[in-house]
Amino acid sequence: MSLLAVKRLTKNFGGLTAVSNVSFEVESGAIVGLIGPNGAGKTTVFNLITGIYKADQGEIVFNQQPISRLATHRIIALGVARTFQTIRLFQNLSVLENVLSGRHCRMKSGVLSSLLHTPRQRREERAAVATALGELEFIGLREQAIQLAKNLSYGNQRLLEIARALATEPRLLILDEPAGGMNEQETINLVSLIEKIRNRGVTVLLIEHDMSLVMRVCENIVVLEYGSKIAEGRPDEIKRDRRVIEAYLGTEEDE
Amino acid sequence: MIDRRRVVYIGVSAIVALLPLFLNAYWVDVLNSIGIYAILALSLNLIVGHAGLFNLGHAAFYAIGAYTAAIINTKFGIPVLWLIPLCAFAAGMFALIVARPIIHLRGDYLCIVTIGVGEIVRIALINNVFGITGGANGIFGIDRPTLFGLTIRSPYQFFYLIWAFAAATVLLFHLLEYSRFGRALNYLREDEVAAEGSGINTSHYKLACFVVGAAWAGMVGNIYAAKMTIISPESFSFWESVLMFVIVILGGSGSIPGMLLGAFLVVGLPEVFREFANARMLVFGAAMVAMMIFRTQGILPHRPRTYDLRGLGDEEGRA
Numbered sequence: 001m002s003l004l005a006v007k008r009l010t011k012n013f014g015g016l017t018a019v020s021n022v023s024f025e026v027e028s029g030a031i032v033g034l035i036g037p038n039g040a041g042k043t044t045v046f047n048l049i050t051g052i053y054k055a056d057q058g059e060i061v062f063n064q065q066p067i068s069r070l071a072t073h074r075i076i077a078l079g080v081a082r083t084f085q086t087i088r089l090f091q092n093l094s095v096l097e098n099v100l101s102g103r104h105c106r107m108k109s110g111v112l113s114s115l116l117h118t119p120r121q122r123r124e125e126r127a128a129v130a131t132a133l134g135e136l137e138f139i140g141l142r143e144q145a146i147q148l149a150k151n152l153s154y155g156n157q158r159l160l161e162i163a164r165a166l167a168t169e170p171r172l173l174i175l176d177e178p179a180g181g182m183n184e185q186e187t188i189n190l191v192s193l194i195e196k197i198r199n200r201g202v203t204v205l206l207i208e209h210d211m212s213l214v215m216r217v218c219e220n221i222v223v224l225e226y227g228s229k230i231a232e233g234r235p236d237e238i239k240r241d242r243r244v245i246e247a248y249l250g251t252e253e254d255e
Numbered sequence: 256m257i258d259r260r261r262v263v264y265i266g267v268s269a270i271v272a273l274l275p276l277f278l279n280a281y282w283v284d285v286l287n288s289i290g291i292y293a294i295l296a297l298s299l300n301l302i303v304g305h306a307g308l309f310n311l312g313h314a315a316f317y318a319i320g321a322y323t324a325a326i327i328n329t330k331f332g333i334p335v336l337w338l339i340p341l342c343a344f345a346a347g348m349f350a351l352i353v354a355r356p357i358i359h360l361r362g363d364y365l366c367i368v369t370i371g372v373g374e375i376v377r378i379a380l381i382n383n384v385f386g387i388t389g390g391a392n393g394i395f396g397i398d399r400p401t402l403f404g405l406t407i408r409s410p411y412q413f414f415y416l417i418w419a420f421a422a423a424t425v426l427l428f429h430l431l432e433y434s435r436f437g438r439a440l441n442y443l444r445e446d447e448v449a450a451e452g453s454g455i456n457t458s459h460y461k462l463a464c465f466v467v468g469a470a471w472a473g474m475v476g477n478i479y480a481a482k483m484t485i486i487s488p489e490s491f492s493f494w495e496s497v498l499m500f501v502i503v504i505l506g507g508s509g510s511i512p513g514m515l516l517g518a519f520l521v522v523g524l525p526e527v528f529r530e531f532a533n534a535r536m537l538v539f540g541a542a543m544v545a546m547m548i549f550r551t552q553g554i555l556p557h558r559p560r561t562y563d564l565r566g567l568g569d570e571e572g573r574a
Contacts, residue, residue: 050452076454084452090445093438094559101442105454107435111467114434115427121434128435129562145564168454 003028003203004049004080004172009058011044018044020227021058026172026220031194031204033218035211035238037247040224042207043085046176050082051075063171077105081170083161085177085207091150095141098149098160099132102167135163139193155186159193166197173197175206179213191217215239223247271418275411283410285526287482290417291475293518294424296502297511298471301428303500304509304557305437306464307444309366312373313499315353316346316469318380318491320476325394325486326387335481336400339474346473347466354465358458373496380488393487400481413482420478424471425511432511433560440464441509498522505546507553516555 002025011019019041026032034042047053049060051072060068067075081102090098107128113121136142139159144152149160158178165173178194179187187210194217198204208214214221215235223231223238225247231238238244275283299313320342328335357368383390400407400416407416431437439460442450451457480486498521506517525535546554 052448052452071456072451073454073456076452081454082452084449088446088449088452090442090449092445093441096562097438097441097560100438101450101453101455104435104439104442109435111431111436111463114436115431117430117434125434129564133564146562148559164453 001028002026003063004205005059005061006045006049007059007061009045009048009060010056011041011048011053012056017227019048019055019224022224022227022229023058024222024229024232026203026205028171028203029198029201030220031198031206031218033214033221034205034207034224035209035214035221036224036230039226041227042224043176044227045224046082046174046207049075049174050080073105076168076170079169079171080174081165081168081172082174083158083165083176083178085180087154087157087161089149089157089160089164091148093149094146095136095149095152095160096129096132096145099135099163099167100128102135102164103128103132105168132163132167135167138166138196139163155182158182158190162193162197166202170202172203172205175204175208177207177209179208179210187213268422272415275414280410283414285523287410287413287417289518289522290414290421291479291482292498292502292522293515294417294421294475295472295499296506296514296518297421297424297428298468298475299499300503300509300511300514301431301440301464301468301471303503304507305432305440305444306461308461308464309362310369310465310468311366311493311496311500312369312371312376313468313472314491314493314495315373315376316350316472317476317479317495318376318488319346319349319469320473321480321486321491322380322388322394322476323473324477324480325397328397328480329394330387332398334401335398335477336402339477342473342477343470344473346476347470350465350469351462354462358461358465370493370496373491373493377488377491377493380491389487391488393485393490395485397480397484397486399484400478407481417478417482420474421515425515429511436460436463438560501543505543505553507556509557510553510555513553513555513557517553520554 004026006025007023009019009022010017022045034045036042044053048055051067051070055068058068059066062078062080065078067078090101107124109121109124133142133145136145139162141156141159141163144156149157152160158181162175162178179190182190191213194204218235221233221235221238222229223244230243230247231241233241274286278286295313295317299310302308302310323342323345324335324338327333327338327341353372357365360368380388381391388394402416407413439455442453442455443457443460447457502514502517502521505521507513525539528535528538
C-alpha cells in the first residue's frame, strides 16, 4: 500500500510550467529517489508535497488523506518531515534547540502553562529535551548539543537538518540533496544513516545529484525532466533507460 | 552560572526596593516612569525581540488599556485595579482584530502598517470616537487604585505597585522564554519557512505574541491611568511607540535585563541630565548612532538558553 501518492500534479509559475502532470507513488518502508537535471522541478515537487507551494492541479494523498490543501505545519503534524536544499537551520540557536523545533508539533503546552511552568509543562519539556538528545545521538552530534548551529561544519549542518526532521516523528522523510556539499567520507556515512532511518520504519524520499549514492540506496527512482516524469523504476532499469541517458548526457547528433 | 545570575537579580531587586528611602518624591516618580516603560518594553520585546516582528505602534495597545480603565472607572465606578484583566482582554482583542489581516506582512511593511494602527488609534481618541474618549482633553477624574483597603496615592506607594508588577512581569516572561512558546517565537525570527517546515504554526504564533504583548501593554495602561488620574491622546503618541522600540533595540533585543537597563538609560538618563536640556536630544541621538555601529546586538544582548542535561543521556534507555 502506498504511503504517498502524487497524482497528475501541475504547478505553473507565471508562464513557466515547473511541474507538469507528474504522478508517482511511494511505498511504505521504501527508499525512493527523485532525480533529474537542474531545473527539472524536483524541489518544486517537494515544496508541493510539504504545502509550501499549492498545486494548480492534481492531488497529493498521504496515508489515505488528501494533503494538497493543508498548511505546511499541518502536513508536518500528519507525519511528513523534510530538509531543505539550501540549509535552513535556526543559525543563532543551539543545536539542541534546532532539534527541539521538531518536537514542537508533538507538544501541547500553550501560553498559560508556558507562563506558569505547570508540572505538566515541565514534564513535557524534559521529555522533549531527552528525545531531542536521542535524535542527536542517532546522527552523531550529541557532543555538539549546546553549540550554536552556525558553528557546525557544513556536513554536520546537513545532519542537523535531518535530526530536526526526525524529531517530528515522521512516517515519511523528504531529503532535498542531503549529500550536497559533503565530502566522500561524509557521503558514505550518509548512506548508512539513510538505511538506519529506514530501519526505524521511516519511509524516505530523496533528491540527490550524487548518482552513486542514489543508485546505492534507492529501491525505486523517479526521473523528471522539464517538469515531466520521463522514467520510473529500479536503479538498474533507470541506468539503461534511453530517455534518462539522453536527459543527462544529451543526444548524439549523428545517431 | 545560573546561581550567579540569580544573585545579581536578587541584589538588584533589593537595591531598587530600597531606593525610595533615599530619594525625594520627584526622583521616585522618575523611577515610576522607568518602571512603566520597562514593563512596556518587556511586552514589546516579545514581539520585536523574540519573534522579530517590527511593531512601531505599541502605544496603541497601551492606549486601549488606559482608556478601557478610564472609561469604565469613570462611568461605572468599578475600582480601577479590578479592571486590569478587562484592560488586558480589550487590548489583546484589539491586537487580534488589527493584527489578523496584516500579520503576513514582512519586516518593514509590517512596521509601516503598525505605525498606521498607532496613529489611527490616537486620532480616533482625539476625535472622541463613539463619544466616550473625551476628545483631545481626554478623560479626567479616574480613581486612585486601592489595594487591601489602602489607597495608593503618593509616588512612593506607586513605586511599589509598579515595580512589583515589573518584577512579576520579569519572572513570568523569563519562564515564557524557557518554554515551547518562547522557542517557537525564536524559530519564527530565525527562519519563518524552516519554522513552518518543522511543524510550527507560524501565523498562530505571530498573532499570539501580538496578543500577549498587547494584553500586557493594556495592563500597564491601566496602571498609568490610575497613576495619572487624567489621560489624553497625547500620552499615546507615535513618540511613545518609538521610545519603547528604542529601549528594546538599545537594551538588547530578546534580553530581559536589557529591557530594564534600556528603560533606565532611555527614560532615566534624560532626567539626570535635565540641566543640559538643549543638548539632551543631541547626545541621545549620537548615543543611538554609536550603538548601531559598535554594538548592534544591544547593550545587554540576549543570551542563549541553557538546558539542564544532567542525567538525561543515561535515563534515556530506562525512561
